[in-house]
Amino acid sequence: MSTFKTYLNSSIGKKQVVAVSGVALVIFIILHLIGNLLIFKGPELFNTYAHALHSMGRLLQVMEIGLFLTFSVHIIFTIALIIENKNARGRAYAVTKNKNRSFATQTMRYTGPLVLFFLILHLLDFTWSAPWPKTSIVNGQDLATYGMVFNALLNPMRAVVYIAAVCSLGFHLSHGVQSVFQSFGVVSASRPGPIRTISKGLGYIIAIGFSSIPLYINYIHYSGALLCHLQ
Amino acid sequence: MSAKTIKLTLKVWRQKNAKSKGKFETHKLDHVSPDASFLEMLDQLNENLTLKNNDPIAFDHDCREGICGMCGAVVNGEAHGPEKSTTLCQLHMRHFKNGDTIIIEPFRAKGFPVIKDLAIDRTAFDRVIQAGGYISVRTGSAPDANVILIPKDASDSAMDAAQCIGCGACVAACPNASAMLFVSAKINHLSLLPQGQPERYSRAKNMVLQMDKEGFGNCSNEYQCEAACPKDISVENIARMNRDYVKASL
Numbered sequence: 038m039s040t041f042k043t044y045l046n047s048s049i050g051k052k053q054v055v056a057v058s059g060v061a062l063v064i065f066i067i068l069h070l071i072g073n074l075l076i077f078k079g080p081e082l083f084n085t086y087a088h089a090l091h092s093m094g095r096l097l098q099v100m101e102i103g104l105f106l107t108f109s110v111h112i113i114f115t116i117a118l119i120i121e122n123k124n125a126r127g128r129a130y131a132v133t134k135n136k137n138r139s140f141a142t143q144t145m146r147y148t149g150p151l152v153l154f155f156l157i158l159h160l161l162d163f164t165w166s167a168p169w170p171k172t173s174i175v176n177g178q179d180l181a182t183y184g185m186v187f188n189a190l191l192n193p194m195r196a197v198v199y200i201a202a203v204c205s206l207g208f209h210l211s212h213g214v215q216s217v218f219q220s221f222g223v224v225s226a227s228r229p230g231p232i233r234t235i236s237k238g239l240g241y242i243i244a245i246g247f248s249s250i251p252l253y254i255n256y257i258h259y260s261g262a263l264l265c266h267l268q
Numbered sequence: 269m270s271a272k273t274i275k276l277t278l279k280v281w282r283q284k285n286a287k288s289k290g291k292f293e294t295h296k297l298d299h300v301s302p303d304a305s306f307l308e309m310l311d312q313l314n315e316n317l318t319l320k321n322n323d324p325i326a327f328d329h330d331c332r333e334g335i336c337g338m339c340g341a342v343v344n345g346e347a348h349g350p351e352k353s354t355t356l357c358q359l360h361m362r363h364f365k366n367g368d369t370i371i372i373e374p375f376r377a378k379g380f381p382v383i384k385d386l387a388i389d390r391t392a393f394d395r396v397i398q399a400g401g402y403i404s405v406r407t408g409s410a411p412d413a414n415v416i417l418i419p420k421d422a423s424d425s426a427m428d429a430a431q432c433i434g435c436g437a438c439v440a441a442c443p444n445a446s447a448m449l450f451v452s453a454k455i456n457h458l459s460l461l462p463q464g465q466p467e468r469y470s471r472a473k474n475m476v477l478q479m480d481k482e483g484f485g486n487c488s489n490e491y492q493c494e495a496a497c498p499k500d501i502s503v504e505n506i507a508r509m510n511r512d513y514v515k516a517s518l
C-alpha cells in the first residue's frame with residue numbers, strides 16, 4: 038500500500054482528514070455568517086451582496102462543488118470512524134460514568150446529523166427553490182433575495198428550526214475546533230486554556246450570530262422598523 | 269484496623285471463556301473490612317465461593333502495590349473504580365458505604381478479549397511495543413550518565429510518559445476503546461529523549477499501525493482516558509504522537 042493510502046486508512050490519518058475538512062467548513066461558515074449579517078444593513082446592501090455572489094458564475098459553481106466534496110469527505114470519514122469505534126468496544130458496559138465529558142463532546146454524533154438535516158432543508162429553501170416572485174414580496178415591494186430570506190424566517194416554525202440548527206452547529210464547533218488542534222498536535226487542547234476558549238467562543242459567535250438574523254427579522258416586522266428600511 | 273465492617277451486594281461479570289456469552293452474577297458479601305483493598309474483598313468473596321464448591325472469580329493481579337499494571341476492572345462504570353490516580357488494588361473499601369451495590373465488569377474492548385470473568389488478554393499491548401522495535405545485539409556497557417545532556421523539561425516529560433504501567437484503563441474508559449493514551453506514552457518516553465531520536469518517526473508510525481491492526485478505536489478527544497489513568501498520563505502525549513505520525517507519513 039502506498040504511504041498516502043496507509044495514512045488515510047490509519048486511525049490518526051482519518052481523524053486528521055475529518056479535522057482538515059472541518060477547518061475548511063468552519064472558514065466557509067464564518068464567511069457565510071459575515072455575508073448574512075449584511076441583512077442588518079437593509080435590503081439594498083444585502084441584495085448587492087447576493088447579486089455579486091451570483092454574478093461570479095463559474096467560479097461560484099467551482100466553489101459549490103468544492104464545498105460539497107468537503108462536506109462529503111467530512112461525513113464519510115466520520116461515519117468510518119464511528120463504525121470502527123463501535124466495533125472496537127464490542128459488548129457495551131452495563132454501567133458507564135462520564136468524567137469531565139462536556140455536553141458538546143457527548144453530542145457530537147447527534148449535532149453533526151442535525152446540522153446535515155438542516156443543511157438539506159436550507160438548500161431546498163434558499164438555493165434549490167424554484168424562482169417564485171411572490172416569496173420575495175414584502176409589504177407590496179419586491180425585495181429580491183432579501184425578501185425571500187425575510188419571508189422565510191418570519192415563519193415562526195422556520196425561525197425555531199433555524200435557531201435550533203445553528204445552536205447545534207455552535208455546539209458542534211465548540212468541541213470540533215479544539216479537536217483540530219489536538220488531532221494535529223499543534224497545541225494540546227487537554228487543559229483549559231486559550232485553545233478551549235477560542236473553540237467555545239467561536240461556537241457561541243456562530244450560534245448567536247446566525248440566531249440574531251431570524252430574531253432581527255421578526256423584531257423589525259412586528260415593531261414596524263421595517264418600514265424605515267423600505268423608505 | 270477498624271472493627272466496623274460493611275455489607276455489600278456484588279454484581280460480578282462471569283464468563284467462562286472468550287467465546288462464551290457471559291452474564292452478571294449477584295453475590296452478597298458480609299463482614300467486609302473498610303481497610304481491605306478491592307482485590308482483598310474479591311479474595312474474601314472467592315474464599316466463600318470456594319467453600320461452597322463454586323468456581324472462584326478469575327481476576328488479574330500481581331504486585332498489589334499499584335505499580336505492575338496487572339489488575340483492573342470497571343467498577344460502577346469507572347475503570348479502576350472511583351478514586352483518582354489509583355489502581356484497583358490500591359482502591360480501599362472505605363470508599364464504599366454499607367449496603368452498596370457494586371457492579372464489576374472486565375475492561376471491555378475488542379483488542380482485550382476476555383480470558384475468563386474479569387481476566388482479559390492484553391497481549392495486544394505487547395505487540396504494539398514490539399512493533400516499535402527493539403535491540404537484540406550487544407551495544408556495550410552503559411555509558412557515563414552525563415555523556416548525553418538532557419534538558420530538564422524533556423527529561424521530566426519523558427519520565428511522566430514512562431510512568432505508564434500498561435494496565436489498559438485508558439482503553440476501558442475511552443468511549444471508543446481507543447488505545448492512543450497507552451501508545452502515545454510508549455512512543456513519547458523515547459521520542460522526548462536524545463537517545464530516542466534515530467528511529468523516532470518510524471517507531472511512531474509502526475506502533476500506530478499495529479495499534480490499528482489490533483482493533484482499538486479512534487480518539488475523539490474526549491479525554492476520558494486521562495481521567496481514568498492511575499498514573500496521570502497526560503493526553504498531551506496523544507497530541508505529540510499525532511504530530512509525529514503526520515511527519516512520519518507525509
